[in-house]
Amino acid sequence: MKKGHQVTMKEIAKKLGVSVSTVSRALKDSPELHPETKRKIVEMANEMNYQPNLLAQSLRISRTKTLGVIVPEITSHFFASCISGIQDQANVRGYNIMICQSNENLELEIANIKTLVATQVDALLISLSRETNHYEHLFELYNREIPFVLFDRVQEDIPVSKITFNDVGGAYQVTKHLLEMGCKRVMYVSGPEDLYISKKRKEGYLKALKDFGIKEEKELIKVTDLTTEGNIKIAEEVLEMENKPDGVFCIFDPVAMDVMTLWKSKGVKIPEDIALAGFTNNPTSAVVEPALTTVSQPGYEMGKLAVSHLLDQLDGIASDDPISIVLETTLVPRKSTQTNL
Amino acid sequence: MKKGHQVTMKEIAKKLGVSVSTVSRALKDSPELHPETKRKIVEMANEMNYQPNLLAQSLRISRTKTLGVIVPEITSHFFASCISGIQDQANVRGYNIMICQSNENLELEIANIKTLVATQVDALLISLSRETNHYEHLFELYNREIPFVLFDRVQEDIPVSKITFNDVGGAYQVTKHLLEMGCKRVMYVSGPEDLYISKKRKEGYLKALKDFGIKEEKELIKVTDLTTEGNIKIAEEVLEMENKPDGVFCIFDPVAMDVMTLWKSKGVKIPEDIALAGFTNNPTSAVVEPALTTVSQPGYEMGKLAVSHLLDQLDGIASDDPISIVLETTLVPRKSTQTNL
DNA sequence: CTGTTAGCGCTTTCAT
DNA sequence: ATGAAAGCGCTAACAG
Numbered sequence: 001m002k003k004g005h006q007v008t009m010k011e012i013a014k015k016l017g018v019s020v021s022t023v024s025r026a027l028k029d030s031p032e033l034h035p036e037t038k039r040k041i042v043e044m045a046n047e048m049n050y051q052p053n054l055l056a057q058s059l060r061i062s063r064t065k066t067l068g069v070i071v072p073e074i075t076s077h078f079f080a081s082c083i084s085g086i087q088d089q090a091n092v093r094g095y096n097i098m099i100c101q102s103n104e105n106l107e108l109e110i111a112n113i114k115t116l117v118a119t120q121v122d123a124l125l126i127s128l129s130r131e132t133n134h135y136e137h138l139f140e141l142y143n144r145e146i147p148f149v150l151f152d153r154v155q156e157d158i159p160v161s162k163i164t165f166n167d168v169g170g171a172y173q174v175t176k177h178l179l180e181m182g183c184k185r186v187m188y189v190s191g192p193e194d195l196y197i198s199k200k201r202k203e204g205y206l207k208a209l210k211d212f213g214i215k216e217e218k219e220l221i222k223v224t225d226l227t228t229e230g231n232i233k234i235a236e237e238v239l240e241m242e243n244k245p246d247g248v249f250c251i252f253d254p255v256a257m258d259v260m261t262l263w264k265s266k267g268v269k270i271p272e273d274i275a276l277a278g279f280t281n282n283p284t285s286a287v288v289e290p291a292l293t294t295v296s297q298p299g300y301e302m303g304k305l306a307v308s309h310l311l312d313q314l315d316g317i318a319s320d321d322p323i324s325i326v327l328e329t330t331l332v333p334r335k336s337t338q339t340n341l
Numbered sequence: 342m343k344k345g346h347q348v349t350m351k352e353i354a355k356k357l358g359v360s361v362s363t364v365s366r367a368l369k370d371s372p373e374l375h376p377e378t379k380r381k382i383v384e385m386a387n388e389m390n391y392q393p394n395l396l397a398q399s400l401r402i403s404r405t406k407t408l409g410v411i412v413p414e415i416t417s418h419f420f421a422s423c424i425s426g427i428q429d430q431a432n433v434r435g436y437n438i439m440i441c442q443s444n445e446n447l448e449l450e451i452a453n454i455k456t457l458v459a460t461q462v463d464a465l466l467i468s469l470s471r472e473t474n475h476y477e478h479l480f481e482l483y484n485r486e487i488p489f490v491l492f493d494r495v496q497e498d499i500p501v502s503k504i505t506f507n508d509v510g511g512a513y514q515v516t517k518h519l520l521e522m523g524c525k526r527v528m529y530v531s532g533p534e535d536l537y538i539s540k541k542r543k544e545g546y547l548k549a550l551k552d553f554g555i556k557e558e559k560e561l562i563k564v565t566d567l568t569t570e571g572n573i574k575i576a577e578e579v580l581e582m583e584n585k586p587d588g589v590f591c592i593f594d595p596v597a598m599d600v601m602t603l604w605k606s607k608g609v610k611i612p613e614d615i616a617l618a619g620f621t622n623n624p625t626s627a628v629v630e631p632a633l634t635t636v637s638q639p640g641y642e643m644g645k646l647a648v649s650h651l652l653d654q655l656d657g658i659a660s661d662d663p664i665s666i667v668l669e670t671t672l673v674p675r676k677s678t679q680t681n682l
Numbered sequence: 683c684t685g686t687t688a689g690c691g692c693t694t695t696c697a698t
Numbered sequence: 699a700t701g702a703a704a705g706c707g708c709t710a711a712c713a714g
Contacts, residue, residue: 001654001661003403003463004486008707019685024709034683049485054459055400056707060690062344064396066439066460074425080416087415087442096456098407099440101428115437118395119407122344144390145345257628287598289630313342320342349691360701365693375699397691400706 007050016044027052058120067307068116068124069099070109072153077282078299079127082151085303086125093311095122106131113137117146123314124148125306128155130226133194147314151306152299154196161313163306163325167197170295170329171204174249174277177293177331179212181339183247183275187220189234189259191251198223201251201279220245224255231258238274239266246274247337253278253285253294260288260336275337290335297329348391357385368393399461408648409457409465410440411450413494418623419640420468423492426644427466434652436463447472454478458487464655465489466647469496471567474535488655492647493640495537502654504647504666508538511636511670512545515590515618518634518672520553522680524588524616528561530575530600532592539564542592542620561586565596572599579615580607587615588678594619594626594635601629601677616678631676638670 009023016023018037025033026041027050058064067090071079083099090097098121100112109129116124124141126148138158141148151163171188178186188205191198206216222237224230231250235258238244250256256278263270270276270290278285281296305325312318350364357364359378366374367382368391399405408431412420424440431438439462441453450470457465465482467489479499482489492504512529519527529546532539547557563578565571576599579585591597597619604611611617611631619626622637646666653659 001488001657002486003488003655006485006707010707020707021686021709022684025684028709032683037683051455051459053400053461053707055396055405055461056690057709058690059394059396059400059692059706060708060710062690074415074428075418075421077416077418077421080418080421083440084415084442087440096439096441096460098437099424099428100437101425114392118392119437120394120396144347145343147342147344284625284628287625287629314344316342347691351691361691362693362702363700366700369693373699378699394691397706398693400690400708401692401694403706 006053007045007048008053009050012041012044012048012050015048016040062120063122064120065094066096066098066119066121067310068113068119068121069097070102070112070116070124070126071099072102072104072127072129074099074101078152078280078297081299082127082303082306085300085305086307087303088300089304089307090311093307095307095311102129104129104131106133110137113141117141117144122147123310125151125303125310127151128153130192130195147310149306149310151302156196159322161309161322161324163302163309163327165297165302165327165329167200167329168204168207170279170297170331171201171249172208173204173329173331174279174293174295175205175208176211177333178247178249178275178277178337179208179214181247181271181275181337183245183339185217185220185243185245186214186247186249187222187238187245189231189248189250189255190221190223191226191255193223198251205249219243224251226252226255228258231255232262235259235262239263239268244274246339247277248274249277249279251279253280253282253292256292256294256336257284257288260292271335271337271339275339277337281332286334293334293337294332295329296332298327302327347394348386348389349394350391353382353385353389353391356389357381403461404463405461406435407437407439407460407462408651409454409460409462410438411443411453411457411465411467412440413443413445413468413470415440415442419493419621419638422640423468423644423647426641426646427648428644429641430645430648431652434648436648436652443470445470445472447474451478454482458482458485463488464651466492466644466651468492469494471533471536488651490647490651492643497537500663502650502663502665504643504650504668506638506643506668506670508541508670509545509548511620511638511672512542512590513549514545514670514672515620515634515636516546516549517552518674519588519590519616519618519678520549520555522588522612522616522678524586524680526558526561526584526586527555527588527590528563528579528586530572530589530591530596531562531564532567532596534564539592546590560584565592567593567596569599572596573603576600576603580604580609585615588618589615590618590620592620594621594623594633597633597635597677598625598629601633612676612678612680616680618678622673627675631679634675634678635673636670637673639668643668 102109277293285292443450626633
């Protein structure tokens, strides 16, 4: 199939016996132009169904008005919300977005960045893959002075603006909630330990324990690889402990869901036997039985803010100095932790 | 913030005292070139960190290797799956994608198409918004010979390829399932009646009734506007009927979820009092209590196939004649219809 | 008020 | 084996 021919200014010019620049001027409503000429050109442009070629414009001004977005996974509800926010805010500011997913894969993340840069996006919004454990590709972006921001999955050492959630605070909230509901032994199920979020949430967890005068216990921190198998293994391990926890806070909702599934199948009562909480507030968490206590993160807002700040920097409205924007999370208490109700 | 300068061939050429065309040839490994010159150029390009400007190439060849995608909503799990499939398959074929969401809004759909066309995407993949009730913008695309396909939310009269699910078949499956589970009075909760999917699913519903020798009853077909309020209103109306249905098939899972929520709050037992089924197989449906019987639609596959076919047409591998690809759906029987278990 | 010219970055004849 | 020139579609500086 051949794409249909697009009308160009040149063709309009030829048809009307004027020069291309006159057509250009007419179409952008330049004042220094005979009204009659202008009228004729505009008319003809409409008639021929002329549409400007943004590609050509972009090449000229070296700006595409396009932002590149890289997320680990589009199908995750959280990232979909971010994208939605990015999209909406980008449109408000007259930008388009080009989206790539890394599938949590470092190689793909690098490849995506390369493609987006090659297509001349004006800037990038990146949320790192889980696999990303070295950062040369980001430093290269930085060195090549291609503006970008990191959101949600960030790396602290890169000198660009970052938009994150208050993970420490969120984890603190859930842990505190579990303790307030009467839990004495609260476990934290972490993701891989080099993950930024793993660390931050652990920090909040420990802080809450400390505030309640509870000593950290090694065996009350477990690490999952975040696969379903890994999560289930943890759930089983917990049941085999002689001194079981009475409350478990999982780093992500999906982890908690896997744990819940296994426990339910083993007849464990939630929250009576063990209270359970997650983090992210996925749609499924509201609907599962028992409904899962979690922490909600405004992904849409995060996306909007990321774009606003990035474009503010691009437009010189905001300073180029990297800043860190931290969004607050909200505890969503539900049945899975209502031990005393 | 100013975007950093990108190295161009011109600069490499100048530095080496050769012409731009030589650089171009070296970089695309042309054979008719002195090996030594080539080596030097390639080396210098690496050293200077040269990256080709795809924009310039695109302008030259009038092809961007970019596909435009328009979906009603990115945050819907189903469309996110489609996008994921589109993305992956596009990458396989060396294409990028540019995504826009219409937010179920006709004006935005039209605006999105315009932008994507202006940015010179090579082709479009479109899933229509719910509001879309006239189709000039699509016929215009057609007339301007911009290749596109429609997926999931299609319009039958437009002479382009369409990828859809067998909605008639899916609706037939659920209805049949309800009848087989012992339901005598099965209701169909439809969306707005001019919606393509509303019609198709009604067709399947009626076909199943007929095959079971059951006569269509006007009061057993209800229409919701698909808002939560609308859905709840229907749920209430059903409870007020003197001759209630004993099985209800809702056009989408979210509708069924709203209905379920209301009924549960009123003490209606599902499936004992009334069996309930949806369509789409959203993640939440698997997890709600009782788990919702539904029909699963392979969105990821749909996305992949849409891209494959579209690019086959673009590349002349497939004929330009529009075809209709129909994907089969699968019944997912769950607790909400297990009346006899 | 309008045309000519040059240039954005790249590729591809056409010369040499 | 390499360079010069033209052109993709558009705009802006420079001349009239």
